[in-house]
Amino acid sequence: MALLEVKDLKVRVEEREILHGLTLTVNEGEIHAIMGPNGSGKSTLSHVIAGKPGYEVTDGQILFMGEDLLEMAPEERAAKGVFLAFQYPVEIPGVTTMNFLRTALNAQRKARGETELMVPDFLKKVREVSKSLNIPQDMLKRGVNVGFSGGEKKRNEVLQMALFEPSLCILDEMDSGLDIDALRIAADGVNALHSPKRAMVVITHYQRLLNYIVPDFVHVMSKGRVVKSGAKDLALELEESGYAQYEDA
Amino acid sequence: MNVAVAKTGNGRAVSDLFTSAEGRLPGSPSVIAARREAFETYERLGLPHRRIEEWKYTDLRALVGEVLPLAANPDAAALKRAADAVKAHAIAGARKLVLVDGVFAADLSDVKALAAEAGFRTSRETLEKDAGLLTTAPTDAVISLNAAMATDGVVLDIADGAQLSAPIQIIHIATAASASAFTRSQVAVGKGARATIIESFVAAGAKAYQVNDAVIVSIGDNADVAHIRLMDDAPDAVNITSQFVTVGANVKFNVFNMTTGAAVSRLQGFFTLAGEGSELSVNGVNLLQKTEHGDTTLVVDHAVPNCVSREVFRAVIDDRAHSVFQGRIIVRPDAQKTDGKMMIRALLLSDEAEADNKPELEIFADDVSCGHGATAGALDDSLLFYLKARGLPEKQAQALLIQAFVGEAIEQIADDDLREHVIGIAERWLERRQ
Numbered sequence: 146m147a148l149l150e151v152k153d154l155k156v157r158v159e160e161r162e163i164l165h166g167l168t169l170t171v172n173e174g175e176i177h178a179i180m181g182p183n184g185s186g187k188s189t190l191s192h193v194i195a196g197k198p199g200y201e202v203t204d205g206q207i208l209f210m211g212e213d214l215l216e217m218a219p220e221e222r223a224a225k226g227v228f229l230a231f232q233y234p235v236e237i238p239g240v241t242t243m244n245f246l247r248t249a250l251n252a253q254r255k256a257r258g259e260t261e262l263m264v265p266d267f268l269k270k271v272r273e274v275s276k277s278l279n280i281p282q283d284m285l286k287r288g289v290n291v292g293f294s295g296g297e298k299k300r301n302e303v304l305q306m307a308l309f310e311p312s313l314c315i316l317d318e319m320d321s322g323l324d325i326d327a328l329r330i331a332a333d334g335v336n337a338l339h340s341p342k343r344a345m346v347v348i349t350h351y352q353r354l355l356n357y358i359v360p361d362f363v364h365v366m367s368k369g370r371v372v373k374s375g376a377k378d379l380a381l382e383l384e385e386s387g388y389a390q391y392e393d394a
Numbered sequence: 395m396n397v398a399v400a401k402t403g404n405g406r407a408v409s410d411l412f413t414s415a416e417g418r419l420p421g422s423p424s425v426i427a428a429r430r431e432a433f434e435t436y437e438r439l440g441l442p443h444r445r446i447e448e449w450k451y452t453d454l455r456a457l458v459g460e461v462l463p464l465a466a467n468p469d470a471a472a473l474k475r476a477a478d479a480v481k482a483h484a485i486a487g488a489r490k491l492v493l494v495d496g497v498f499a500a501d502l503s504d505v506k507a508l509a510a511e512a513g514f515r516t517s518r519e520t521l522e523k524d525a526g527l528l529t530t531a532p533t534d535a536v537i538s539l540n541a542a543m544a545t546d547g548v549v550l551d552i553a554d555g556a557q558l559s560a561p562i563q564i565i566h567i568a569t570a571a572s573a574s575a576f577t578r579s580q581v582a583v584g585k586g587a588r589a590t591i592i593e594s595f596v597a598a599g600a601k602a603y604q605v606n607d608a609v610i611v612s613i614g615d616n617a618d619v620a621h622i623r624l625m626d627d628a629p630d631a632v633n634i635t636s637q638f639v640t641v642g643a644n645v646k647f648n649v650f651n652m653t654t655g656a657a658v659s660r661l662q663g664f665f666t667l668a669g670e671g672s673e674l675s676v677n678g679v680n681l682l683q684k685t686e687h688g689d690t691t692l693v694v695d696h697a698v699p700n701c702v703s704r705e706v707f708r709a710v711i712d713d714r715a716h717s718v719f720q721g722r723i724i725v726r727p728d729a730q731k732t733d734g735k736m737m738i739r740a741l742l743l744s745d746e747a748e749a750d751n752k753p754e755l756e757i758f759a760d761d762v763s764c765g766h767g768a769t770a771g772a773l774d775d776s777l778l779f780y781l782k783a784r785g786l787p788e789k790q791a792q793a794l795l796i797q798a799f800v801g802e803a804i805e806q807i808a809d810d811d812l813r814e815h816v817i818g819i820a821e822r823w824l825e826r827r828q
Contacts, residue, residue: 194781196782197783198779202640220783220784220788221784221787229783231780231783234780235774237780237798238798239793239797239798239799240795240797240798240804245781245784248790249785249786250785252783252785252786253785255786260438288798305784309785
C-alpha cells in the first residue's frame with residue numbers, strides 16, 4: 146500500500162479552482178520533489194494535505210496509509226504521522242518552545258492511545274535532538290519562534306520533525322529566506338531523519354535545495370496539475386530550461 | 395403631606411434594607427448616625443446607572459436591580475461549610491483572616507500567629523468606638539451603601555520596618571443564599587515594611603448572593619508591598635469592591651486582580667501617589683464566560699513628581715460575557731517627571747462577547763511620559779492552525795494561546811508561589827471551558 150495517494154484532486158479557494166485534478170503517489174521511504182513556478186499550486190497541495198481551513202476539495206481524494214485523510218481534523222493527521230514543515234513558521238509569544246514541544250508531543254501520543262512521555266525522558270530526547278541540530282538550549286526557553294532568525298525557525302521545524310517522528314514530512318519551500326549555511330544545517334537535519342520508513346515531499350521553486358536533499362522523484366507542477374515526472378535529473382534540466390515550457394502545458 | 399417612598403423591584407421600601415439591619419450594625423450612637431447619613435446618601439442616589447459616566451458600562455439598576463437584605467450571622471452549619479471552603483482556598487503558608495457572610499470568624503483565622511507580626515482588630519471592634527473607618531474619598535452610591543451597612547472586616551496595622559514572614563490572606567466566604575454581605579477593611583503598612591496581602595472571595599454552597607466590600611490601604615515611605623486579589627465568587631453572585639489606596643514615597647506597590655466568577659463584578663480602585671519616587675504596578679486578568687459582566691475601573695492619581703505607574707490588564711471573554719475596563723491616569727500640575735502607562739488587551743472568544751475599554755489621561759504637568767493602549771480581537775487563526783497541525787485539538791490549542799495571552803499580566807506577580815497559584819486558577823478555568 147502506498148503511504149500517500151493523491152487521486153485526481155480538485156481544490157477551490159474562494160470560488161477559484163487552484164488544483165485541477167492532481168495525482169501523486171508517495172511510498173514509504175521515498176523522497177519526492179515538487180517543483181513549479183509561483184502560483185502553480187504547490188503550497189495549496191501542502192496545505193490541503195495538512196488540513197488548513199479555507200480550501201474546498203470539490204473532487205478526488207487523499208489516502209494516507211489507505212485512510213481517507215480529508216475526513217480527519219488537522220490534529221488527527223498529525224497524530225497519524227503527517228508533518229508539514231511550514232514555509233513561514235509562526236511566532237507564538239508567551240508559549241515557550243519547550244512547553245509547546247511537550248504539549249504537542251503528548252497530544253499526539255494521547256491521540257494514538259500511548260502514554261504521555263515523562264518529563265525526564267522528554268528532556269533527554271529534546272536535548273539530544275537539539276544538539277544535533279545546533280539549537281542552543283536557551284532558544285527552547287524562549288517563546289516559539291519569537292525573535293528567531295529565518296534559519297532558526299526552519300531548524301525548529303526540523304527539531305519538531307525529529308521529535309514527533311512522522312512517517313510523511315512535507316517541506317514547504319524550506320529554502321525560502323535561508324542563506325547557504327542555514328540551508329545546509331537544515332538540510333543535514335532533514336537527511337538525518339530520512340529512513341526506509343519515512344518519506345519526504347520537498348516543495349521548492351529552486352533546484353538549489355535538491356543539491357542537499359537528493360530526491361528519488363521530481364514532479365513538475367503547473368497550473369494545478371503535475372505536468373511531468375521523472376528522476377532527479379529532471380530538476381537539473383529545469384534549472385537549465387526554466388518553467389516556461391510548462392506554462393502552456 | 396404625601397411622601398413618596400422609594401421602592402425596590404419587589405415592592406420593598408429601600409429604607410427597609412437599613413432599618414431591618416440597624417440592630418446588627420456595630421457602632422456607638424454617633425457611628426450609627428454616620429451610617430444613617432451614608433444610607434440617606436445611597437437612598438437619594440440609588441444604585442448607579444448608565445447615565446452616571448463612571449457607571450456607563452455597568453448599569454447596576456439593569457444588571458442587579460435590587461440590593462438583597464443583610465445576610466444572617468452564620469450559624470454552626472454555615473461555619474462548617476466555611477471551614478471546608480477555607481481548606482480549599484487557603485494559600486499554603488499564609489496567615490488567614492476569614493470573614494463569613496460579612497462576619498469575622500475567629501475560629502477559622504490565624505489570629506495568634508498573625509498578632510506576633512502585625513496589629514490586628516476586627517472592623518466591628520473598631521467601629522464600636524470610631525466612625526473614622528466609614529469615611530473615604532472619593533465616594534459614590536455603592537460606597538455610601540457600604541459605609542452604612544458594613545458589619546465587619548479586618549483592620550491591620552503593620553508596623554514601621556516590619557518584615558512579614560508570611561503573606562496575610564483575607565478570605566471572604568459566602569454561605570447565605572440570596573443575601574448581602576457588606577465588609578470594610580483597613581490595611582496600614584508602616585515605613586520600610588514589607589508585606590504581601592491576599593484577598594480571596596469564594597462561595598461555600600451559596601447562590602445568588604451579593605458582596606459589597608471596601609478596603610482602605612495606606613502605604614508608608616520605602617515600603618514594599620504586594621496585594622493580590624482573587625475573585626472567584628459563585629457564577630450567579632454580585633461582587634462590588636472599592637479600594638482606596640494612598641502610597642507614600644519610594645514605595646514599591648504591586649497589585650494584581652484575578653476575576654474568575656460572579657455574574658456581575660466590579661473592582662474599582664482609587665490610587666493616589668502621594669510621595670515621590672514610588673513605583674505602582676496594577677495588573678489583572680478577567681476570565682469571563684456565559685453572561686458574566688466583569689468591570690475593572692481604576693483611577694491612578696499622580697499627585698507628586700517622579701512616580702512610575704504601570705497597568706497591564708488582560709480580559710478573556712467567552713460566550714455572551716461582557717468585559718469593561720476603565721483606566722484613568724491623572725497627572726497633577728506639580729507631578730513632573732511622571733511616567734504612567736496603561737495597556738489593556740481583550741480577547742474575544744465568541745461573536746457575542748463584548749469588550750469596552752476606556753483609557754483616559756488627564757495630564758496637567760508638561761514634563762511627563764504617559765501612554766495607553768487598548769486592543770480587542772480574536773485568537774489568531776494562523777497560530778491555531780500551526781498548533782493543530784502539530785497535534786493539539788482545537789480547545790487545547792485555544793487554551794495554550796489563552797494562557798500565553800494572560801501570561802503577560804500574570805508575569806507581573808513577583809512571588810513565584812503566588813504566580814504559580816494564579817496560573818493554576820487560569821488553567822482550571824480553561825479546563826472548565828473544554
